[in-house]
Amino acid sequence: MIRYGALEILAEKEGDKDTLIIANIGLPSKELYEIYDRKANFYMLGSMGLSSSIGLGLALARPDRKVLAIDGDGSVLMNMGSLATIANQHPDNYLLVIIDNGAYGSTGNQITATAGLTDLKEVALGAGVRNVAMVSDKSDLKEKLDTMDNGVLVVKTEPGNKKVPVIKLCPADIIKRFMEISSPPSHSR
Template sequence: MIAAESFTRAARRLGFSLWTGVPCSYLQPLINQAIGDPGLRYIPASNEGDAVAIAAGFELGGELAVVMCQNSGLGNAVNPLSSLTHTHRIPLLLIVSLRGDPEGGHDEPQHELMGAITTRLLETLQIPWRYFPTDETRIESCLNEAKAWMLTERRPFCLVMRKASVAPVAVPAAHSATLRPLSAEADDCTQSPTATRGAMLRALQKNAGVRDIVLATTGYTGRELYALDDRRNQLYLVGAMGCVSSLALGLALARPDLRVIALDGDGALLMRLGALAAIGHAAPPNLVHILLDNGQHESTGGQQTVSGGIRLACIASACAYPRALTVSGTEALEAQLQARKAGPVFIRALIAPGVPENLPRPAITPVEVTERLRNHLAALPRETR
């Protein structure tokens, strides 16, 4: 058994400064230590997949992050681990608890199967793993091995934690939460779309400079943004549906000197509504979350979503976005982008369905576009705001 502080201190020396995830009793000491350490930042994620995306965005910004979750939650993270961090080659450190350990005695029945297959699942995902260190003398070498592999291969590494690996840590004093007033502009039920996706994206690009980083959700949004004008400050997700806002959150935390713009879709947003709560809690003032809402899963044939009957800007406002509103035309979107109000800002941009003919797929690969963005970010001097 090791002390939580010994592990977090060693990890911090190696550059791991953001911790995120979903709690497990095995992980409680590390989580409590991360929350109570003023040198670290802990972001409570709504689910494990969101945590992976938050950590991935943080890494894009030039920093390293740790994702903690129970092995049952590893199932929630399979998609972003397979189609975000693997596809775009983004490294992060996973710490996964081994509930249902085949060698660990009795556990609850819901952990039996996942306990038996956890390490095999990691291997199927092509994520190398080691058991979490239980000897203080092994901490540094374990972390060094993980970091070396992460930076060489640009993919995640996992430490599998067995029961009682870390000594207990008291729960830090709870922070008092203050309810923020609802945005006066949030009621979004009276407008109709007057612009296409392409028109909204042109308006965005017109108002986005080199210090504005644009992350586009999967499907037609990224493809159309690319077709309009492929830029070094843009990234196009090809998978990990619903993860773009969490990716943007991580990047916004790593680079508070830049404006980070997440381009979301209604189907994607509805898939991971819990991300709104994490963004509202973390409250990065440099994050702009734009929802391009046409009421359809257009990339898969135009199947209807339920967004038309949901007050999505009101939900964002209730999740503590200081500003949440709806726009239905390009002029209104441009006005919001030019105002540069402190965020996080949620803009529901209503758009008419429709896709340009012969819309190309990006010729640049996910790895290439990610490295290009990473290099663009590294070249931008860090400014104090």
């Protein structure tokens, strides 16, 4: 399985729900856009490393909504402190899915530390996240997405990118439609 296969399963399992999805910068966003575009997908066009942080903030702001952030191993390695914040806030409506292909996929598949000795499942546990799992095949990923509502799910994949076009939405439109669907209902005074 490469990242695209994992994203297809995420879209199949969560796409028709009202889950708010944050997609990591670069190819993860482009691939998800190609697989299943929806208003409740937020495609990061900048801010490498911050998918997990954006997802956490959103989950804390909207405890009534399920939030799923898709991140990569390179980005989590860049913003590892986010795992400690997630552990200490531990909202029960927030699932961080780390697609770990051992490579900086969007910049040419240069290897990351997880291709060596670093284990992001152990890092998440060490940070204090209580609900952590790791899967490496499609059936286990489907099962975890059915049963795991929060915490950190590491999905081990092979490196590799699908050739996909650029996202045809402009940044202002991405944030506008996402805010419309993720904002709490306004209260009349």
